Amino acid sequence: MRINIRRCPSNMDILVSELLLLLGLIGWSYADIQRPDYDDTSDPEFLNPLWMANIPDDQPLSEVTMPGSHNTMALYGGVYAECQSWSLASQLRAGIRFLDIRVRHVNGNLTLHHGVSYQRGHLGHVLEGVSDFLQEYPSETVLMRLKEEFSETYDIYGAVVDYIHRYAHWDLLWHSRLVPSMGEARGKLIILQDFAGPDLGMRYGSLDIADDWKVPTLLHVEEKWLSVHEHLETTLTGNRTQIFLTYSSGAGLFAFPKAVAQRINPQLYEYLRNKTNLNQCFGIICMDFPGAPMIQTIIDFQLRNIESGKRAFNLQFGKSKLKYFTSPLTKERV
Ligand SMILES: *[C@@H]1O[C@H](CO)[C@@H](O)[C@H](O)[C@H]1NC(C)=O
Numbered sequence: 001m002r003i004n005i006r007r008c009p010s011n012m013d014i015l016v017s018e019l020l021l022l023l024g025l026i027g028w029s030y031a032d033i034q035r036p037d038y039d040d041t042s043d044p045e046f047l048n049p050l051w052m053a054n055i056p057d058d059q060p061l062s063e064v065t066m067p068g069s070h071n072t073m074a075l076y077g078g079v080y081a082e083c084q085s086w087s088l089a090s091q092l093r094a095g096i097r098f099l100d101i102r103v104r105h106v107n108g109n110l111t112l113h114h115g116v117s118y119q120r121g122h123l124g125h126v127l128e129g130v131s132d133f134l135q136e137y138p139s140e141t142v143l144m145r146l147k148e149e150f151s152e153t154y155d156i157y158g159a160v161v162d163y164i165h166r167y168a169h170w171d172l173l174w175h176s177r178l179v180p181s182m183g184e185a186r187g188k189l190i191i192l193q194d195f196a197g198p199d200l201g202m203r204y205g206s207l208d209i210a211d212d213w214k215v216p217t218l219l220h221v222e223e224k225w226l227s228v229h230e231h232l233e234t235t236l237t238g239n240r241t242q243i244f245l246t247y248s249s250g251a252g253l254f255a256f257p258k259a260v261a262q263r264i265n266p267q268l269y270e271y272l273r274n275k276t277n278l279n280q281c282f283g284i285i286c287m288d289f290p291g292a293p294m295i296q297t298i299i300d301f302q303l304r305n306i307e308s309g310k311r312a313f314n315l316q317f318g319k320s321k322l323k324y325f326t327s328p329l330t331k332e333r334v
Pocket residue numbers: 106107109
């Protein structure tokens with residue numbers, strides 16, 4: 001006969017189990033994860049550095065579906081600060097074309113920040129990185145939201161101009177508020193200006209933006225997904241002269257960016273894969289910790305449009321070529 005002696009849980013056991021429960025609730029995990037939709041390892045599974053090369057020159061940028069990274073440079077500072085795990089160069093080579101850059105302004109210096117968390121660099125590093133990338137892949141364009149963070153000068157224009165002259169060059173920029181065509185945008189950095197002052201590029205506020213970033217606990221992830229879903233659906237009927245920008249990222253006291261991304265990204269990935277047969281433009285989809293296959297899925301919407309465009313183009317081109325070649329021949333025969 002077996003006697004089952006149950007040990008009374010000590011205070012310590014209770015504390016540990018409550019802690020584990022809490023960590024579970026906020027989605028704590030240590031291991032690096034690489035999934036199709038989510039990746040917090042240090043390198044993308046595969047790269048896609050020049051996917052814009054195939055987009056026709058006359059296509060407005062507002063009709064390009066492209067992947068972006070939320071808080072692009074937030075690689076350090078622990079689970080509450082980190083939103084990405086790939087370097088800027090890796091993100092651009094993986095196919096990311098929209099950057100979200102936050103700078104702290106102190107005495108003319110613009111350091112990279114996510115809230116209080118210093119991100120071990122300054123705006124010059126970003127400008128050099130983009131400049132190097134565009135020099136290597138001149139068929140591409142990079143959009144960059146730029147805003148002040150963790151300082152309140154409300155006057156970063158002069159410092160930004162100074163950094164551009166020091167770390168890039170004036171002609172690298174798209175100097176207009178208007179949405180460029182793909183041809184006009186190639187090789188350019190398009191600043192989406194989220195600060196006051198004269199025009200440095202496009203105004204961030206001119207985009208159609210959904211950024212419901214507050215996700216207080218993981219129980220609110222479903223609500224967040226619904227708002228992402230809703231905005232992605234409006235791209236079907238929205239004003240196509242505007243660039244659409246949808247953030248799938250979010251965070252809160254009991255839901256740090258990684259935990260939210262681990263739960264939102266699978267839904268986003270499934271949603272996009274459900275739509276793969278449709279010729280739809282979603283604008284910019286801006287994420288935390290996207291996986292390379294997720295990025296590929298977003299890029300592929302673009303390529304499908306081009307494929308169908310190309311077929312029509314080839315038909316037309318085929319005809320005109322025929323015309324061009326037949327006339328001299330006929331002349332010769334005559
Ligand atoms: C600004 O940056 C320069 C060069 O990196 C550095 O020498 C200087 O101390 C910085 N100033 C402030 C106020 O951080």
